[in-house]
Amino acid sequence: MSAPEWLMATLGESRPLAPRIRELTLLPDAAYPAYASGSHLLVQVGERADSPANAYSLLGAPRADGLRIAVAQAEPSRGGSAWLHSLAPGDRVRLTLPRNLFPLHEGARRHLFIAGGIGITPFVSHLAALDAAGGDYHLHYAFRGVEDAAFVDALAGHSRVTLYDSRRGQRLDVPALLADAAPAEHVYACGPRRLLDAVWQAGSRLRADNRLHIEAFDAAPEGANGQAFSVHLVRSGMTVEVGRDESILDAIQRQTPVRVDSLCREGYCGTCETRLLSGLADHRDRYLSDAERLAQDRILPCVSRAACERLELDL
Numbered sequence: 585m586s587a588p589e590w591l592m593a594t595l596g597e598s599r600p601l602a603p604r605i606r607e608l609t610l611l612p613d614a615a616y617p618a619y620a621s622g623s624h625l626l627v628q629v630g631e632r633a634d635s636p637a638n639a640y641s642l643l644g645a646p647r648a649d650g651l652r653i654a655v656a657q658a659e660p661s662r663g664g665s666a667w668l669h670s671l672a673p674g675d676r677v678r679l680t681l682p683r684n685l686f687p688l689h690e691g692a693r694r695h696l697f698i699a700g701g702i703g704i705t706p707f708v709s710h711l712a713a714l715d716a717a718g719g720d721y722h723l724h725y726a727f728r729g730v731e732d733a734a735f736v737d738a739l740a741g742h743s744r745v746t747l748y749d750s751r752r753g754q755r756l757d758v759p760a761l762l763a764d765a766a767p768a769e770h771v772y773a774c775g776p777r778r779l780l781d782a783v784w785q786a787g788s789r790l791r792a793d794n795r796l797h798i799e800a801f802d803a804a805p806e807g808a809n810g811q812a813f814s815v816h817l818v819r820s821g822m823t824v825e826v827g828r829d830e831s832i833l834d835a836i837q838r839q840t841p842v843r844v845d846s847l848c849r850e851g852y853c854g855t856c857e858t859r860l861l862s863g864l865a866d867h868r869d870r871y872l873s874d875a876e877r878l879a880q881d882r883i884l885p886c887v888s889r890a891a892c893e894r895l896e897l898d899l
């Protein structure tokens with residue numbers, strides 16, 4: 585994947601959607617391109633040049649009054665969401681042009697959306713696009729308490745939306761939902777790891793038909809648990825030790841100044857894809873095809889590990 589293009593923007597407005605969630609309106613310095621529903625951007629979270637970037641869904645089409653994103657304060661926060669919550673109108677941020685890894689599938693007759701918590705954000709733009717075009721869809725939105733969730737008021741009573749508030753004992757039955765998916769229906773899911781795993785496991789038939797689409801923006805580090813190993817960064821001439829409880833990506837960021845673009849940090853998006861020059865990878869992503877895994881010439885360092893004592897990467 586190509587490296588993202590960055591530009592500066594000013595924070596226009598920051599308003600609460602829920603106690604832990606704020607909607608930020610960003611005013612780019614330069615003209616911002618049109619983008620389709622499901623698009624996201626990266627925002628650098630912090631003032632240092634090497635601050636990491638988090639991904640946020642764009643909440644709707646570009647408007648004269650700016651780009652809108654919703655930022656949930658992570659628990660525990662690694663600093664990014666807390667930093668964004670602390671910004672005031674007039675503060676400056678660095679962001680990327682839009683990218684869309686979660687588009688509506690053009691061949692779908694109907695779209696089935698599954699959202700968990702802050703994973704509702706890409707569906708805000710999908711619903712607006714489909715409502716405008718007369719498209720057929722249904723959204724199932726699970727969250728933990730009305731007071732902690734975004735957009736519940738706007739979606740309540742919508743005939744194409746079903747809400748599941750776990751604090752009221754309302755549970756989303758993912759296997760039952762996917763078992764009922766019609767042949768021309770495409771399923772899209774975004775939310776916490778546990779929800780996505782349930783969708784992934786129940787969606788094998790949909791996966792085989794390329795009708796299952798997943799977006800993961802969970803910042804929790806994954807890919808850990810295994811044996812420690814070494815990773816040599818060939819172009820940089822540095823070697824990092826990857827502990828059994830951290831990802832290769834985290835080890836590189838912790839031990840070196842080498843920058844690796846990342847987005848989902850969950851093995852879904854492919855942003856961190858890196859050439860594997862030697863060694864055997866234990867692929868744990870959901871991005872590479874079976875043939876690409878067998879080739880052993882690339883790796884997703886946010887989740888994948890070594891099936892040997894040492895890997896060499898093109899970094």
Ligand code: FES
Pocket residue numbers: 845846847848849850851852853854855856857869871884885886887
């Ligand atoms: S950051 Fe998305 S696959 Fe690694």
